[in-house]
Amino acid sequence: MAGEGGEHWTKMIRQNMEYPAWRALSPYAQALYPWIKLEWKGPSNNNNGRIQMSVRQAAHLLGCSTKTGAKALIELQQKGWIVVTQVAVLGVKGKARAHSYELTEIALPKGLGDVSAAKGNPVPRNLFRDWRPGDDFPVAEVRTNNPCRKNGI
Secondary structure, eight states, X not given: OOOSSSOOOOOOOHHHHTSHHXXXXXXXXXXXXXXXXXXXXXXXXXXXXXXXXXXXXXXXXXXXXHHHHHHHHHHHHHTTSEEEEEOOBOOGGGOOBOOEXXXXXXXXXXXXXXXXXXXXXXXXXXXXXXXXXXXOOOOOOOOOSOTTOOTTO
């Protein structure tokens, strides 16, 4: 369903998609990545590092179960495509907040990311380029609110 105000698109870089870290992703993780990337507001309003995507949103976008949506988000972390910058919380009065993510192929806003020595501009970390089979990156998983399964939940 198209939104009002013109087209909204994102660029997928073929060179990045040829890295082993892309080919090791499941089809669900590959399908979810452009949806997360569509949440980036561009270089002039750089919100990288503050991009939020819940498991339920991922499942809805992919047309799959929340378990499969969660697996896709975990895979993207393991392969270095996204990094959790702020963990999800239930919050005050039950108002939840999803994980916030950094897209490692896009530079963080000035003052937050690594900078190039030449121009002082932020540079993307591209962690996926360093991924090797059997050497996954750490994952920040959503913590359960009822780990002991008490009160019939």
